[in-house]
Amino acid sequence: MVQELRVVDGEVAGPPLYGFAVAYIDADGTERRRPLADAWPVRFEDVAPVREFRSYKGQRHLPGLWWSSKAGGHIGYESWLERDHVMLLDFDPFVTGVSSQPFWLFWTSETGKAISHAPDYFARRGDGSAIVIDCRPADRRKPRDWAKFEATQRACELLGWEFRLVGAPDQIVVANVRWLAGYRHARHRLEPIASTLLEVFAEPHPLMDGAFLAGDPISVLPVLFHLLWKHELSVDVSVPLHAASPVSPEAR
Incomplete structure (x- = not known):
């Protein structure tokens, strides 16, 4: 107020x-x-x-x-x-x-x-x-x-x-969202990688473990970050993102 x-x-x-x-x-x-x-x-x-x-x-x-x-x-x-x-x-x-x-x-x-x-x-x-x-x-x-x-x-x-x-927002949240924002454009939503990721993370997995399950991380990670930006998948941005960050289906 x-x-x-x-x-x-x-x-x-x-x-x-x-x-x-x-x-x-x-x-x-x-x-x-x-x-x-x-x-x-x-x-x-x-x-x-x-x-x-x-x-x-x-x-x-x-x-x-x-x-x-x-x-x-x-x-x-x-x-x-x-x-x-x-x-x-x-x-x-x-x-x-x-x-x-x-x-x-x-x-x-x-x-x-x-x-x-x-x-x-x-x-x-x-x-x-x-x-x-x-x-x-x-x-x-x-x-x-x-x-x-x-x-x-x-x-x-x-x-x-x-x-x-x-005023100044939480800097951890800002840093995480700024990283995801680098993948906000729709060009990063590539098929069939996106559909594969949604299937893999239908059950929660650590971020990198799920990326390896979906394929080559070099091609998978940009798509994964885009899905996190779009909230098609969910991760806690209030703590620093890292390889073991739990990724799960977005709550509807």
Whole structure:
């Protein structure tokens, strides 16, 4: 939960008095602005970013593009922290779509000041529910930021969306998922190797033992890592991956 904070530099800048509005760019490039209440049916997972991802000499963060296996295209990030989180969203089996900088959220503070904020990511789950994500290291969340995060959470609650304020993710999970992400493209799902692996791991086996049972590990392992990325097979990514990591059928 976002902490309650309403006074920033002597001025209230938290949740709005007069309501929210959103502005976004449709998939066809059309700019739109509407009241928040009218935004619920918008497919924000398909919108274009409302801000550019700028690169310049001497900047503190390293922006870039993440190729998403779910979107079949690139999703922008403004820092390596954001890159890690968009990668984890891409790996999440319940997430079906992701967009970066999906919309501007506008509101007017109780002092009459116009305020805006663009969250970092919007994610859609398979059941239609949605997540709005802001990425900020815990030691870099200033009072003015807290006020915007609080307001964004209120706006999400009005639409029944989940709001997440995230910092640095678990580095073991990140390292494991980054390895599997190297095999996220569909070109790594080769037959008949994939079907053989699914048969071999119908009963749990250590990772390398199962790979040897399926054939030559040089050709089998890329397919196995792809099936783990796609959650057709399962492995615990909260502990370091190694040759003896138990691989099993994905729970349905």
